Amino acid sequence: MTLTGQELETLAEVCGRDGVLVGAEACAPYARDWTGAFVGRPAAVVRPADTRTVAAVLAFCSARGLAVVPQGGRTGLVGAGAPADGEIVLSLERMRAVRRLDSEAGAVVVEAGATLAAVEEALADSGWRMPVDLASRGSAQVGGLLATAAGGMRHVRDGALAARVRGLEVVLGDGRVLSNLSTLEKNNTGYAWAQLFCGSEGTLGVITAAAIGLARRAAxxxxxxxxxxxxxxxxxxxxxxxxxxxxxxxxxxxxxxxxxxxxxxxxxxxxxxxxxxxxxxxxxxxxxxxxxxxxxxxxxxxxxxxxxxxxxxxxxxxxxxxxxxxxxxxxxxEAIGRLGRVRRYDVAVPVGRLVDLVEEVCAAVAARGLAARPVAFGHAAEGNVHLNAILGAGWEEAMDGVLDELVYGAVLARGGTISAEHGIGRLKRDRLALMRTPEEIAFMAALKAVCDPAGILSPGRLLPASALPPRLEAGEGAHGRPAGGPS
Ligand SMILES: Cc1cc2nc3c(=O)[nH]c(=O)nc-3n(C[C@H](O)[C@H](O)[C@H](O)COP(=O)(O)OP(=O)(O)OC[C@H]3O[C@@H](n4cnc5c(N)ncnc54)[C@H](O)[C@@H]3O)c2cc1C
Missing domain, CATH: 3.30.70.2190 (Alpha-Beta Plaits)
Known part of the structure; x- marks a missing residue:
């Protein structure tokens, strides 16, 4: 998909000239994710500075059927935030204000483009801290953390990030704005809709701000x-x-x-x-x-x-x-990435079965002569293992599927999950049915249709193609071309 001159002109009117980037060089930093495995050629990068502008961009793109991928710090590990060829990247990087610290309620209202490290810095002397922590804190943004329902190294202390979300401001696919940034700790008034956007991987709406319950900072x-x-x-x-x-x-x-x-x-x-x-x-x-x-x-x-x-x-x-x-x-x-191309698996099993999972996979890789070197570390309290494979010189593309089957088979045999915290994205989209029933997937697709009626948001991510009507599926509906895979 290429944008017409008129479409680019309209986006520039909406976002301001410096809010729209076009051309390979200007778009290059937004074209790939941290893994380097997913790279695309975006039609443009838009960088709105406020929620009203995000809404105007999405209303325009929805009416035109232009595919949009919301993007945070590009540290996601499942290919969801990197653009496919021809998509418009909607970067939140200019929306990074820490709007309000409500110390009495123990909550912060923060814009989606603020990095985790920046929010921590703003909270440094407050006695509070964010209820999530991960090694990508310098780049990962609040919007990305929520959209991926990030876990991290202190999950055992903080619990799920989604449970800390007290309110959200989100722009739906067609430009409608839902906003409730209440910092109240208890607010039992109907559907907890904000939680729906946690783990939605940019497929339901663009998160522009969030009210997040904080944790007390230990001395x-x-x-x-x-x-x-x-x-x-x-x-x-x-x-x-x-x-x-x-x-x-x-x-x-x-x-x-x-x-x-x-x-x-x-x-x-x-x-x-x-x-x-x-x-x-x-x-x-x-x-x-x-x-x-x-x-x-x-x-x-x-x-x-x-x-x-x-x-x-x-x-x-x-x-x-x-x-x-x-x-x-x-x-x-990062270190394992220096040793070669890495296939990353983020799985979880009951903690008592974690070590035999690692041992079984190591043994099977050796027995089958796969040119890969398994490497394991992770979040022990949750049985969450990053069971990565550094691929050797003899690795062939056909081995990808063999290794996937081997790892996922061993995980499922132990009652585990194929994604503990990184999400589904493009990497595991065709595997969602291993974890979710047809009814659950149909329900997710129905929610998608409500939130993003034209199907412009993050096509080709999370939901399997078979779950979506053609008009909502990447490459078969309004968008004109399929979402790319790992390069
Ligand atoms: C060194 C390293 C360590 C990591 N450790 C962990 C870990 O311990 N635990 C863990 O869970 N993850 C970890 N990750 C993965 C990654 O940091 C998280 O997934 C993070 O939440 C992604 O945030 P981001 O801003 O970079 O999002 P991106 O990568 O830019 O995007 C990720 C997804 O969120 C969507 N998105 C981004 N912003 C918005 C928005 N404002 N509205 C709607 N959708 C949006 C994108 O479309 C995409 O689907 C690690 C990554 C690295 C590189």
Missing amino acids: AARAAWLALARPDVLAEAVDLVQRAALGLVAAVEFVHPTALAALAEARPELRPPVGDAPLHLVVEVEAADAPAAAAAAERLAEEALARGLADDAAIAQSGREVRDLWQVREALP
């Missing part, structure tokens, strides 16, 4: 790095640390030796504080003061050692040591 954090005695004690160890530091646990992450071996190659300067182990557990605790945090970290480490669950432990005794320790864990997603 001190300490961390323990545990070298587990055996892989099969993971579930027991996760349970024990949470009981030993009851109410103080902020994160429980695991790192498999495959991940540390990859890190040693890609970033040899980053080393775990303990030696080799069959499995590593990283636990952060928070408390009202440093002695209480240190005592909790020491107690959980001592109990893990005393019960034979861990063979070794290191405690990060200062804020600086805690940051150093997290650097090792947080470097993993």
Whole structure:
């Protein structure tokens, strides 16, 4: 799809000249996502500065049948935020104000284009913090976090982000604006419609602002790095640390030796504080003061050692040591990308089945002679494993499907999910039916038709083609060309 001169002129009138970018060079930064696997040639990039402008853009695009992909910080890992050829990118980057901190209600009203790091900075001296944290915090935006229902490293402390959303301002596909930015903690007045947009991956509307319930900022954090005695004690160890530091646990992450071996190659300067182990557990605790945090970290480490669950432990005794320790864990997603092309799987199983899942996949990859190197790390408390495969020189395209079958088969056999936190996007769109019944998918498609009657928003993402009437399906309806796949 190419835009006519008149269409570009109208978009420039609506957004202002500097609000519209065209041409390969100007659009290049918006054309690809963090993974580099999804790249498109957008027809234009529009950068509205306020909600009214977003509404005008969408009303125009809807009337013309022009496909639009809302875009945040492009850190998504399932190909949902990168454009397909000919789509219009709607970037929220100019809408980044922290509109209001309501300290009494413990909530912030913030525009969708603010990065997580920027909101944290604005909250720094307030005693509050955002109820989500992830390694992409410097680029990931509030709109992207909500649209993907992001999880992250402190899910065990904060719970689901969607549950923290108190209100939303969202522009539907045809330009209608829904706005309720109430900061009230309790507001039981009908459908919780704001939550519908969490995990909608840009298919239902463009989030322009949100009222988010905050969490109290702890004065001190300490961390323990545990070298587990055996892989099969993971579930027991996760349970024990949470009981030993009851109410103080902020994160429980695991790192498999495959991940540390990859890190040693890609970033040899980053080393775990303990030696080799069959499995590593990283636990952060928070408390009202440093002695209480240190005592909790020491107690959980001592109990893990005393019960034979861990063979070794290191405690990060200062804020600086805690940051150093997290650097090792947080470097993993980027570090493995330095070693080759990566196929990323974000799956979850009951925590007691996590290690045998990793072992089964590693063994099957070797047995089938697939030119891939599995690497595993993730959010242990939720059984969420990033089971990535670094692809070797002998990798052939046909192996993609073999590996998918192998991983998803092993996950489903354990009662797990094919997406724990990254979403569906384009990467797993054809697999949605593994997790959702036909009735659920039909219900989602019906919601899509209500929110985006012309089907212009994020075509080819999340919902399988078979669920949508042709007029709502990318490439068969108004948009003229199919959404691209991984390049
Ligand atoms: C190093 C690294 C670590 C990560 N760690 C985690 C992790 O621990 N947990 C986790 O869950 N994810 C993680 N991610 C994935 C990613 O950071 C999250 O998915 C994040 O929420 C995406 O935000 P974004 O602003 O970059 O969105 P984008 O990538 O730009 O977009 C993602 C999706 O949201 C939609 N979208 C964006 N903004 C809006 C809006 N305003 N309105 C409607 N739809 C919108 C897009 O259309 C797309 O479907 C990680 C990524 C990286 C690179």
